[in-house]
Amino acid sequence: MGHEALAGVAKLFGLLLLRELETETLRSLSDPVLSEILKGSGITMPEESELEELAADFFEYFVNPQQGAPLVQSISEGGSYEGDPARDVRKIADAAGVELDPTHLMGAPVDHLAVELALWSVLVERDRSAAVEFTRRHLVWSLPRLRDNERQGFYGNVCRVVADFIEAIGKAS
């Protein structure tokens, strides 16, 4: 049960880092119970009226190429897209039978943190040791990026909580 729960959390964080918060997702997460738990975890859900402004934040924090914003392992570690992390993630996904469908990825490189969190969520339910190794190789890299205290507001909180999450699953291993 523990792993299944954590897999669900990883999927949610993957979703939040992959694309801008949309009305439908916001409404789902604003369920009173869920939003209270999220708040307890450090994420206060915004109002629908804030979505446009949040989309601009999302661009600035996670998309803006000139700021080096994308949370992509290859560029964070090696300075160019499609580095060895991308190759390895692709191989792992293939071996695990996970399709990295470009439509689902919204153009995110396969070694984008969002994709890696989603892949981790699959792995952790199948082979814990593999998930541990995956955390070490493909999630931990993001901690300094997520802990950037310049990010404010909703996405600033998301980043801090995702960092805590990765730290927690890393330490648990």
Place this chain on the structure above:
Amino acid sequence: MSSPKKPESPIPEATSAPKKTSRRQFLKLGSALAAAAAAGTLSGCVGQGSTKPLSKADNLAVWRSGTGQPYKVGEIKMPGVCDLPGPFKKTRFPDPDKYKNTEQVHGLCQLCSSICGITGHVKDGRIIKVEGNTNDPNSRGKLCARGQSALNHQYHPERLLHPIRRVGERGEGKWKRISWDEALTELAERLGKVRDSGDHEEFAFHQGRNRSKDAVSNFLRAFGTNTQLNHRGLCSAARRAANLTYLFESDWDLGDYENSKYVLNFGSNMFEAHQGHIPGAVRLQRGRFNNGAKLVTFDVRMSNTAGNSDEFFMPYPGTDGAIALAMAHTIIKEKLYNAEFMATWSNATVDEIWEQVEPYTPEWAGQLSTVPAADITRIAREFAAAAPRATTMCNRGSSAHVNGYFNDRAIGLLNVLVGSVGKPGGWCWMFTGGYDNKRFKPPKGAPKPKTKSLLADPPEFILANRWNTMRVGEIVYWYLAQERAKLQVYMTYNLDSPMTWPEMNVTKNVFLDEKKINFHVCINPFFNETASFADMVLPWTTYMERWDVDARGAYNLKPYLSMRRPMIKPLGEARDVRDFFPDLARRIGGGMEEWYPEDQTVEQYMTEFTKDVPYDADKYDSPMDFLEKVGAYEDPDQAKYYEPYLVPLTEKQLAGSTVDPETQIITKDGKGIGILQGGTAVVGFKTPSRKLEVKSEFVARVARNQDVTDLVASANSKGSNRPEHHKPYNYEVSPWPIYMQIEEHLGLDSDQLVMTSFKWNVHNHGRTANLKWCSEIVHSNPAWLHPDTAKRFELEDGDWIEIIGYRSKSVDRCLPSLNLGSGEIQDKLQIPVVITKGIHPGAIAISNSLGHFEYSNVAQAKKDAKLSGQSAGMNPTGYRDPDWERNMWWQDDSNGDRKKWQRNTGNGWAQNHVLPISPDYISGQQAFNSTVVRIRKLS
């Protein structure tokens, strides 16, 4: 006493997290999420619903085999980046196995205009190396530093991966990501409104470099606009116009350098730039090594071409034409011309030409140019003696001037006089500047609309659109600023005009004015300066991710055809126009969709495009298979395009023709088809006189807006009357090659110089400063000054000056309707100087390519990727490139304090701050090299 060392954790400690979320809380969250998911209220996460049935993948051993190998010392970690050899790597550096088992995919470079053949080595879905394709008949496997930096371009950490839409004010820098669907929906709506308004021409497509001509043309034609703008005026308009005046058939000279004995170069920097750069340079060097060809260069600045010439002279800017005319004077005076060729193929007699060039003595030219008269005379003799294996070569050095058209007319005259035109080793050309589009036709597209476009055919410019559509790029923003035109939708494509167009200030102001440009969509692989002023930016594919059929001027003098094909899938959500234009057209509707078959893929389109390419059926399955495996086609049976004017007319061609008894021109159905020479009917030149047009009645008449229908009919190749909207703009233009004095160069004040521009061998004009390998080599561009000039201004190496640019008196006099004036331009430029004898004392040279204020950290010479203004450094918040961090040494830390500035640091200076809008009224050529500037030393 040292404390016991803590065991190393893979998890870095957070430095300032106020309160951490615990594992327990995450489990609680997970349970709640599971409940929500079960209730169907939360879906759409990555991975959900995307797993395929597991079979072997369930096997742990198989699963683990895919986890990748541990990182090893010596492993090549990133495409194209070799770790420096360390103590454990000496025997494996470079890695001999790196290119084993790679897939080799042929394509075409597009980092400059030469379009060299390339081969990408692809492994694990990644390109790990790009090199020259030895099968490419034009570039022959050679590739310059730009092309070798392809991986910097392809996998650049600052590539734009998603469509974005501004959410703040234009130019404010506030954006959000949008989907392609949203982008195309909005674009379709806006373009639909343009169509509904009836002002189709208010949709402008403005290209920097476009190698997908068929796809772009089809879209614009289907839409119904002729406002397709380019940068021809900023490139080669004068040279093309001069070539067309002589030949009509082609605007592009292709000197047969490989077989030449003498190459007379006026301001071409073939070894570093030039549209024919690598293919031309390869043949030029072969000619020198194999034939002992002599290369003589006249250039204001010691370029790499000049420095590697057998002789190099530094003329005063804009006097190339004077030197050429003085050489013509010498050749005629000393009877060194080819009398037979002149009598047969020149439309003016030697006596008539002498009448024109008699005043142009070497002494006169020597005074103007500062090149010794004796050298001018000697080189004229040498050139004539080497003929017919002698050719001139020229480019922007001579042509990017207010008098550039006449400079290049004068230079062309030398080839006529010595009879080297079309001869082996001489001055040659081709009937096409690319592939043979009569033999290999793109699938049928929409017909050209008949609507008028003021921006595409500005009425003041005589020859800009008379033979080919050359256009006058540099006046586009000025026209908009002057409210002579406006745009509802402006689509920029591979264009960085704020950096490359003259008067950056004008460009910026027009970009920011929504009354002048109502909506601006930018298509580019990177967020460049143009993007920063756009309303929407669409991520474009790189040239390694898209399809094209392409070729350039063929230096083998027979046409070839190459294919650009995707080596890998596009990164992110990047899309090519071939991919999304059909979708956009269907959304706009109104008939546009008819030109885009619903079920045709880009690959199918390319298959149809190349269906007539011959191939060896024993080796290949189809034309596409052949092009995939070889990359290029050149017809082995096609003769070189030598002396095409001597091709006899066939009996069939002659049937029903008549011969004009006076001119000997053969016409059929009212159109010229050839000329009778010595009793033989031959094709001749495809000009009105069927000869080389030393004297151009066509130019003189179109300048006056007179009817040239008869001349065009006789040429039966190219040429047209000026349209109705040109009528108010009439000029008297000499039909002869003459010397046109640049007025503003006379009587300069003691603190005034002539500013010239140039390109480096590792950069193009505006698109390579983001390539780290190229920018490591050239990232700074102080102004070049001669020691004598520096002494006059009491300047030492590294001192700073301020430059004030002036608009052109010549342009203002010839084109009063532009209201440019001849005063100071608004921006000033502060720049350090480098003192060198490699520049004429009357000139100051500043390169282009540099001084970016957008276009990646590399282009801005910032060592640290930054996020939200926080420096990354060793505590990275943005991307990290160890290669960059290790090797980037040229960041300018002076913070604008000139005293602290260190030589060769920073990202350079953009010359176009002080470069005036300066179009030649004849061809529309931007006079990059004629600018008068005033300089003063900064304390």
